Every structure is written in structure tokens, then in C-alpha cells.
Amino acid sequence: MSHAANIVISILFDGLAYAMFLFITSVGLSVTMGLMNFVNLAHGAFAMVGGYIVVSLTRSLGIDFVPALVIAAVLVGFISVPFERLLYRRLYKATDLEQVLLTIGLAFMAIATFTYFYGPIPKSVPLPHWLEGDINLGFRAFPSYRAFLIIVGAVLVTVLWYAFERTNIGARIRAAVDNRRMAESVGINVDRLFTLTFAVGSGLAALGGGFAIQLFGLTPYFAVLYLVLFLIVVATGGLGSLKGTLLAALVIGIIDTGGKYMFPQAGNFFVYLITVVVLLIKPAGFYGRE
Amino acid sequence: MAASESMTRSVAGEAARSRAAEFLLRRHYLRWPEALPWLIAVGCFFVFPDRMTFGSQLLIMIMFALSLDLILGYAGIVTLGHAAFFGLGAYTVALASIKLGWTEPISGVFFGGAVAGLVGIVVGWFILRYRGLTLLMLTIAFAAMLQEGGNIRSDFTGGYDGLPGLTFDPLLGHFQYDLYGHTNYWYALAALAVVFFVVRRIVYSPFGQALTGIRENVRRMHSIGSPVHRRLVTVYAISAAIAGMAGALFTQTNAYVTLTVFDFDASAKVMVMLILGGTGRLYGAFLGAAVYMIFEDKLSKMSPTFWQFGIGLLLVLAVMFARRGLLGVGDTIRRKLAGRRAP
Amino acid sequence: MTAALEVKGLNRSFGALRVTRDVDLSLEKGARHALIGPNGAGKTTLVNLITGVLKPSSGSVLLNGDDITGWSQAERARRGLARTFQINQLFRGLTVLENLCMTIGERDGNCNNMWRSAGAKRAVIDEALDRLEALRLVDDALKLVRELPYGRQRLVEIAMALAQKPRVLLLDEPAAGVPSSETHLILDVVAALDPDIAVLIIEHDMDVVFRFAREISVLVQGAVFTKGTPDEIRRNEKVREVYLGQEHHHG
Numbered sequence: 024m025s026h027a028a029n030i031v032i033s034i035l036f037d038g039l040a041y042a043m044f045l046f047i048t049s050v051g052l053s054v055t056m057g058l059m060n061f062v063n064l065a066h067g068a069f070a071m072v073g074g075y076i077v078v079s080l081t082r083s084l085g086i087d088f089v090p091a092l093v094i095a096a097v098l099v100g101f102i103s104v105p106f107e108r109l110l111y112r113r114l115y116k117a118t119d120l121e122q123v124l125l126t127i128g129l130a131f132m133a134i135a136t137f138t139y140f141y142g143p144i145p146k147s148v149p150l151p152h153w154l155e156g157d158i159n160l161g162f163r164a165f166p167s168y169r170a171f172l173i174i175v176g177a178v179l180v181t182v183l184w185y186a187f188e189r190t191n192i193g194a195r196i197r198a199a200v201d202n203r204r205m206a207e208s209v210g211i212n213v214d215r216l217f218t219l220t221f222a223v224g225s226g227l228a229a230l231g232g233g234f235a236i237q238l239f240g241l242t243p244y245f246a247v248l249y250l251v252l253f254l255i256v257v258a259t260g261g262l263g264s265l266k267g268t269l270l271a272a273l274v275i276g277i278i279d280t281g282g283k284y285m286f287p288q289a290g291n292f293f294v295y296l297i298t299v300v301v302l303l304i305k306p307a308g309f310y311g312r313e
Numbered sequence: 314m315a316a317s318e319s320m321t322r323s324v325a326g327e328a329a330r331s332r333a334a335e336f337l338l339r340r341h342y343l344r345w346p347e348a349l350p351w352l353i354a355v356g357c358f359f360v361f362p363d364r365m366t367f368g369s370q371l372l373i374m375i376m377f378a379l380s381l382d383l384i385l386g387y388a389g390i391v392t393l394g395h396a397a398f399f400g401l402g403a404y405t406v407a408l409a410s411i412k413l414g415w416t417e418p419i420s421g422v423f424f425g426g427a428v429a430g431l432v433g434i435v436v437g438w439f440i441l442r443y444r445g446l447t448l449l450m451l452t453i454a455f456a457a458m459l460q461e462g463g464n465i466r467s468d469f470t471g472g473y474d475g476l477p478g479l480t481f482d483p484l485l486g487h488f489q490y491d492l493y494g495h496t497n498y499w500y501a502l503a504a505l506a507v508v509f510f511v512v513r514r515i516v517y518s519p520f521g522q523a524l525t526g527i528r529e530n531v532r533r534m535h536s537i538g539s540p541v542h543r544r545l546v547t548v549y550a551i552s553a554a555i556a557g558m559a560g561a562l563f564t565q566t567n568a569y570v571t572l573t574v575f576d577f578d579a580s581a582k583v584m585v586m587l588i589l590g591g592t593g594r595l596y597g598a599f600l601g602a603a604v605y606m607i608f609e610d611k612l613s614k615m616s617p618t619f620w621q622f623g624i625g626l627l628l629v630l631a632v633m634f635a636r637r638g639l640l641g642v643g644d645t646i647r648r649k650l651a652g653r654r655a656p
Numbered sequence: 657m658t659a660a661l662e663v664k665g666l667n668r669s670f671g672a673l674r675v676t677r678d679v680d681l682s683l684e685k686g687a688r689h690a691l692i693g694p695n696g697a698g699k700t701t702l703v704n705l706i707t708g709v710l711k712p713s714s715g716s717v718l719l720n721g722d723d724i725t726g727w728s729q730a731e732r733a734r735r736g737l738a739r740t741f742q743i744n745q746l747f748r749g750l751t752v753l754e755n756l757c758m759t760i761g762e763r764d765g766n767c768n769n770m771w772r773s774a775g776a777k778r779a780v781i782d783e784a785l786d787r788l789e790a791l792r793l794v795d796d797a798l799k800l801v802r803e804l805p806y807g808r809q810r811l812v813e814i815a816m817a818l819a820q821k822p823r824v825l826l827l828d829e830p831a832a833g834v835p836s837s838e839t840h841l842i843l844d845v846v847a848a849l850d851p852d853i854a855v856l857i858i859e860h861d862m863d864v865v866f867r868f869a870r871e872i873s874v875l876v877q878g879a880v881f882t883k884g885t886p887d888e889i890r891r892n893e894k895v896r897e898v899y900l901g902q903e904h905h906h907g
Contacts (some may be wrong), residue, residue: 056446062446062449113633117632119391119445119446119449120385120391121632121636123391123393123449123614123629124584124585124588124628124632125628125629125632125633126630127581127625127628128624128625128626128627128628128629128631129625129629130624130625131621131622131624131625131628132622132624132626132629134621135618135619135622135625136617136619136622138621139618139622141460181553201543237412251453251457251577254446254449254450254453257446258446258447258450262446286465288464288465288467289461289464289465290461290464290465291457291461292458292461292462292465295454295455295457295458295461296458298450298451298454299451299454299455299458302443302447302450302451302454303439303451306442306443306447307447329794329795330785330789330794330797332797332798333781333785333794333797333798334778334781334782334785336751336753336798337753337754337774337775337781338775338776338778338781339758339774339775340773340774340775341774341775343860386854514770515771517773517774518769518770518771518773518774519766519767519768519769519772519774519777519780520767520768520769520770521753521759521770521774522757522758522767522774523758523761523762523767525747525750526747526750526758529747529748529749529750530745530746530747532741532745532746533745533746533816534762535709535728535729535733536707536728536729536738536739536741536745537731537732537733537758537759537762537763537816537820538730538731538762538763538820539730539739539762540730540731541730541765544767565784568873583720629780632814646781
């Protein structure tokens with residue numbers, strides 16, 4: 024296999040894995056922001072918390088990695104409900120700035136709390152042996168972990184797409200994102216819908232956080248470091264759009280990976296460049312409503 | 314219309330009319346409590362002569378927060394990337410001193426401000442067509458691009474290690490920089506006073522009023538014929554220039570600059586300071602920056618984790634209970650006291 | 657004689673939904689024209705198209721003979737097109753006086769001034785106070801708008817539109833939301849409007865419409881159903897059908 028083709032395949036593969044991580048973590052943010060118009064900068068904190076739960080479950084309780092991921096996602100999903108009910112709900116009518124400030128404040132508190140309990144040093148997770156090493160597909164070998172992430176991502180995309188497009192609840196969510204007042208007047212309980220999507224979204228974020236440990240290393244600052252990235256995916260994809268989040272995640276995942284391969288000193292430059300270009304052309308994102 | 318009415322104008326109406334006129338005519342007059350922050354600033358020189366380096370940095374932060382108040386507090390533009398302009402001013406002065414031999418400080422500050430202001434016009438023209446999340450992301454992305462771009466050309470900018478050991482001429486050809494930072498303190502204070510004077514005039518002018526209108530109800534502003542976009546770009550450029558001047562002063566007083574001036578953290582910090590003090594009040598910048606930096610100085614050394622938790626908690630409490638910041642809390646207290654005194 | 661305001665073949669669609677269909681409208685100088693129609697007929701949308709809040713899918717808008725179809729809201733306002741909103745759009749956190757001064761300041765370019773204080777231009781304040789007096793709002797001059805009862809806020813809304821010195825004035829349900837004890841305040845103002853201004857009023861209250869209008873257009877599902885003098889409209893059976901259940905009184 025030629026050297027250039029090898030590099031292209033590596034970029035595509037790693038980019039796809041990165042894109043899946045971005046999608047899983049950001050999709051909840053996109054739907055909740057599209058539904059409730061609520062700027063939630065604490066979303067990254069939910070991902071971070073999910074990651075630390077996985078760390079504790081695997082290291083202290085000896086639970087396997089994959090079950091730990093599921094438990095973390097479910098746990099965070101449940102924990103997020105009182106946050107939404109007691110705190111966020113009060114601010115749906117507040118200005119953007121107030122929502123930004125409140126949720127940043129929550130994120131800071133989360134970071135500080137977890138720094139206190141876990142320390143600032145990056146944590147790692149013990150992986151099952153079938154996730155270490157490579158899968159050999161004949162023409163070349165691929166890291167198993169990333170392949171697994173891609174598969175999980177693809178499954179989630181399918182499940183979510185099905186839930187959105189084919190189920191009753193999905194239809195209700197889409198209606199509410201499209202026109203909240205009209206949805207309410209037709210009898211859709213938007214408040215309960217929001218709590219549900221918020222819980223699922225936060226749970227997915229936790230799942231993404233769990234996957235991130237092996238990819239980027241986990242520190243409490245993860246909550247803010249990657250938040251900007253999630254916001255970029257959501258903004259360029261379009262609020263409340265599953266398709267948009269996926270497309271944005273793919274574009275950013277692959278171009279950022281490619282950029283880092285070929286111009287390592289450029290850092291995140293290309294991501295920001297894409298953001299600016301997309302937003303100037305389509306300010307509501309790829310599939311956002313104007 | 315007024316001709317026939319004037320004959321039926323009652324005495325009470327006349328009184329109400331002149332009272333209303335007086336209110337607007339007098340609003341911009343300087344009130345004596347406004348002298349307070351300046352007296353305190355001067356006093357600090359004599360009371361804390363060994364903290365003057367900290368003092369200069371605080372004054373520079375106040376200037377930065379003031380620039381943010383113009384766009385956030387008065388025009389209602391929410392940005393998390395204002396450090397972009399601070400950084401532009403900082404690097405302009407640094408690179409000018411190295412590459413162009415431009416070491417005269419006062420003109421350097423103006424140069425830094427001018428560069429930042431010009432960039433502000435261009436950037437503002439593009440991004441101020443948008444609001445909400447779109448605008449927020451554009452501001453974040455712009456500052457981040459400058460930082461990453463600066464890192465790509467680290468041969469030019471010194472990267473994250475920065476450009477140390479910068480030298481500048483004595484102020485006005487006469488006042489040398491000293492180890493205790495005394496000269497820097499007076500320099501920063503004088504600069505802040507000049508900037509504040511200008512900002513205060515702008516805020517009380519009809520233009521400043523229009524900014525408030527844009528913040529309060531932009532739909533209405535469009536329908537009464539206000540050139541909203543032009544006004545926003547103008548104030549954004551002015552704010553960028555001031556932030557640039559603060560950045561220029563930063564480089565000059567530290568004789569050092571690194572790419573960390575563009576940090577997202579820096580943009581978030583100045584916003585927290587302003588919110589803490591109270592937006593749209595000008596003096597909120599003074600109070601917020603002072604309180605934040607003094608507490609940060611004391612507490613974050615003891616435990617950075619507690620400091621961060623405290624700031625987070627403060628933000629949450631501020632949004633829930635004190636949306637107008639410390640000045641707002643002060644207002645409420647004053648009103649309650651006045652209410653209690655009245656029979 | 658050039659019409660003060662003319663709308664030709666105006667169309668607007670939202671996706672597959674056509675909300676404005678081939679609307680033609682003409683207001684001569686000094687017109688008193690009422691726009692009526694059932695809820696959802698697209699009356700406010702039409703006003704939004706005329707003022708520039710929305711861009712039409714096709715058709716044109718002419719102000720005093722000039723094609724303003726591509727102009728921004730602010731440009732149209734500066735050329736003498738003023739409107740009031742169905743729900744008050746005021747500067748609620750500012751005083752009534754400031755609301756008016758803002759309007760006058762933007763109108764005559766005073767708001768471009770960054771250096772002198774807002775209070776320095778005495779003429780602006782005087783004019784604002786004159787206008788407030790004309791509407792008997794002087795006593796409220798220093799009150800914050802949000803402290804006023806809704807009816808008086810509605811008066812401020814009209815005062816601001818008048819302060820623009822418009823040649824064409826679009827009133828979107830000026831009495832909407834006003835308690836019935838206060839509607840006469842609004843109606844008196846509307847009745848006393850400068851005869852040179854061309855006025856288009858959207859209204860539901862037929863008493864007001866028949867008292868005020870010299871010409872009426874009926875809008876149904878985005879299209880002009882019929883047009884005529886108050887007498888013609890009153891006698892039109894089909895109009896009554898369209899309004900079944902929505903009229904206040906007939907005959």
C-alpha cells in the first residue's frame with residue numbers, strides 16, 4: 024500500500040473516530056439547545072463527570088470498561104434531571120448572558136470539586152484485552168479501541184435517527200424544536216420532553232467522556248477544554264438537528280485530524296477557521312433554522 | 314400641534330415639563346462620589362508602596378473591563394473573545410519595539426490601540442450581523458485563531474514562551490522605570506483617567522443613548538431608522554481600540570508578552586470581573602476588577618481549587634440573586650435604607 | 657398624483673406556505689385606510705413586508721414613487737415610513753422622555769454625536785416634551801415605561817411613531833390589549849392625526865373601522881378579498897360570511 028494512501032486512510036480512520044466522539048458528546052447539547060434555546064456551557068462538565076465515574080468504577084470497583092461506560096451514562100442521565108428541574112428551569116426566560124454565566128459557574132464548580140477529589144493529573148482506564156492492540160483487516164491493521172468507538176458511534180447514530188424520525192417521541196421533539204408554541208398548543212408537554220432529552224443528552228455526553236479517557240487523557244479541565252469544541256460542532260451543525268451535528272462532527276473531526284497530521288504546529292487553527300467560514304456563510308449552521 | 318395646546322398648559326404641566334428637561338440636561342454632570350475611585354487609586358500609592366506592580370496590573374485590567382462594558386453593558390454584545398484585541402495591542406507594541414525600534418511608550422500605546430481598533434472595524438463589520446450563539450462562537454473562534462496563528466509563526470511571536478526582555482524609552486523622555494513599579498503605576502493611572510474620560514463622554518452622548526436603545530429593543534431601533542449595524546461596528550471598534558491600549562500597557566509595564574494574552578481564560582476572566590461589579594455602570598469595571606484581582610491574589614495562592622470553586626459559586630449566585638453585580642447590590646441596599654428613613 | 661404608499665403584486669411564502677398572495681394596495685396622501693380580515697389572514701405579515709422586516713418573494717413596494725423593495729427597515733423609516741407594533745415595542749427600562757428623545761435623535765441624526773451630552777441639544781428635549789404634551793403624557797415623562805399602565809404605554813408607542821414625522825403611518829391594532837376604559841384615549845389620537853399623513857390601520861373593532869376609514873381592504877388568507885368604501889363593505893354579504901363570529905356589530 025502506497026505511503027500517501029496509507030496516510031489518507033489513517034487520517035480518515037482517526038478522523039472518523041474523533042468525529043464519533045464529537046457526535047456522541049455533542050448531540051445532546053444540540054438537541055437541548057435547539058429545543059429550549061438554552062445555552063448550556065456545563066455540558067462539558069457532564070462529560071467530564073462521566074469520565075471520572077468510569078475511572079472509579081473500573082479502578083476501584085473492578086468493573087469492566089464497557090459495562091462501566093453504560094453505568095456512567097445512565098447515572099449521569101439520572102443526576103442531570105434534578106439539575107434541570109431545580110436550576111436550569113428557572114433560567115429558560117433569562118438572557119443568553121445569564122445562561123452563559125450560570126452554566127460556566129457550574130462548570131467551574133464541577134472542575135474544582137473533581138480536582139479536589141481526583142487531583143489534576145490525567146487519569147487512565149484499564150481496558151479489556153480485546154480493546155487493546157489492533158484489528159487486522161488484511162490490507163492494514165486498525166487500532167481496536169478506535170474501531171470500537173466508530174462502531175458504537177455508528178450504532179448510536181442509527182438508533183437516534185430511528186428514534187427521531189420514526190417514533191412518536193421523536194416526532195414530538197422535532198415539532199417542538201421547529202415551533203415550540205405551536206407544539207404546546209397541540210398538546211405536547213414540552214417541559215417533560217425537555218427533561219427527557221436533557222437526561223439522554225447528558226447521559227450520552229457522559230458516554231463520550233468515558234471514551235475520551237483513552238483518546239485524550241482525563242483531567243477535570245476536560246470540561247472546559249473540549250466545551251469550545253462541542254459548541255463549535257453544535258453551532259456549525261445547527262441547533263436541534265441530528266443530521267447537522269453528525270455532518271459537523273465529521274467535517275471537524277476529519278479536517279482537524281488531517282490538519283494535525285500535516286501541520287502539527289497549527290494546533291486547532293483549522294477547526295476555528297472552519298467555524299468562522301461556516302458561520303459566516305450559514306449563521307444558523309448546516310441544518311439550523313434561520 | 315403645540316400652538317393650540319400651549320394656551321391650555323397648566324401650571325402643573327409646566328412644572329412637570331421643566332423637571333423632565335432638567336433631568337436629562339443634568340444627567341452627565343460629575344457627581345462627587347465619582348471622585349472616590351480616583352482618590353483611592355492615588356491613596357493606594359502612599360498606603361501600599363510595595364504593591365505597585367500589582368496596582369498597575371489592576372489598573373490595566375480595569376481599562377480592559379471598561380472596554381468590555383462599552384460593548385457588553387451598553388450595546389449588549391455578548392463576546393467571549395475580547396482578549397483578541399488586548400493581545401493585538403500587546404503584540405503590536407512588542408513587535409514594534411523589536412522590529413521597528415519603536416520604543417517610545419505613549420505613542421506605542423496609541424499605535425497598539427489603533428491596530429486593534431482597525432481590526433475591530435473589519436471583524437465587527439462581519440460578525441456583528443449575528444447574535445446569540447453564532448456571534449459568541451465567532452468571537453471565541455477569532456481570538457483562538459489569533460492565538461493558534463501566533464503559535465504557527467512562533468519564530469515571529471515567540472510562541473508561548475513569548476518575547477521577554479523588551480525595553481522602552483523613559484516616559485516623556487524623563488521618567489525612568491524603576492524596580493518598584495512606581496512610574497508604571499502613575500503611567501497606568503494617567504492612561505486610565507484619559508480613557509475613562511473619553512468613555513464617559515461617549516456613554517452620556519446621544520450615541521451612547523442609541524447603544525442603550527439597541528440593547529433594550531433592537532427591533533424598535535430598526536423601525537425608528539437607526540443604522541444599527543453601523544452603530545454596533547463603531548462601538549466595537551472603539552472598544553477594541555481601548556482593549557488594545559490596555560494590552561499595549563500590559564506589554565510595556567511587564568516588558569514581556571506571551572501568547573497567553575489571547576487565552577479564552579482571559580476573555581472569560583474580564584467578563585466575570587465586569588459582571589461582578591455590574592455592567593452598564595462604568596464604575597462596575599473598577600469595582601469588579603478590584604474585588605476579583607484582590608481576592609484572586611490572596612485566595613488563589615492559598616488554594617487554587619477553592620478559588621475556582623468560589624468563582625463558580627459566585628457566578629451561580631450572581632445570576633440567581635444579584636444580576637446587577639455588586640453595584641446593583643449597593644443600589645438595593647441604598648434604596649432599602651432610603652425607604653426606611655422616609656416616614 | 658403619486659401615491660404616498662403603493663404595494664404591487666406582493667408575494668411572500670414560508671416554504672410551501674403562501675402567506676401573502678398578489679397583494680395590491682395604494683394609499684394616497686392623507687389616506688385613511690383600514691385593513692381588516694380574520695385572524696391569520698396575514699395582516700401583520702403585510703405590514704412587515706411593507707416596513708422591511710420581511711423581504712417579499714416577489715412584488716414591489718413604493719414610497720412616494722421610489723421603489724423601496726430592497727431597502728432596509730431603517731432606510732424606509734428615515735424616508736418617512738413609521739409603524740406601531742401589535743405588541744408594544746418600547747424601551748421599557750428607559751423613561752418615556754428618553755424613548756421619545758431617542759426617536760427624535762435618530763430621526764435628525766443627533767444620535768451620531770459621540771461627544772456632547774445627550775442633554776445638550778435642547779431642541780430635542782423640547783420637541784419630545786411638546787409631543788408628550790399633545791398626548792397628555794407629560795406627567796409621565798420621567799416614569800419608566802414599564803411602570804406605566806398598558807394603555808398609556810400604547811400611547812407612547814403611537815407618540816414615538818408620530819415623532820418620526822412620518823408621511824406614511826402603519827398602525828397595527830393600536831387599541832389591542834388596552835382595557836376598554838382607556839380605548840377612547842387611543843381612538844381620539846387616531847382621529848386627530850395630521851390630515852397630510854397617509855394612515856393604514858389594522859383593526860378588528862368594526863366600530864373603529866367604520867368611524868375612521870375612508871377606504872377598507874379585506875384580507876383573507878393572504879390575498880385581498882375585496883376593497884371598497886365603508887358603505888360598500890358594510891353591505892357586502894360575502895364579507896360578513898368571512899367574518900362570521902368575529903364581528904362586533906353589523907349594520
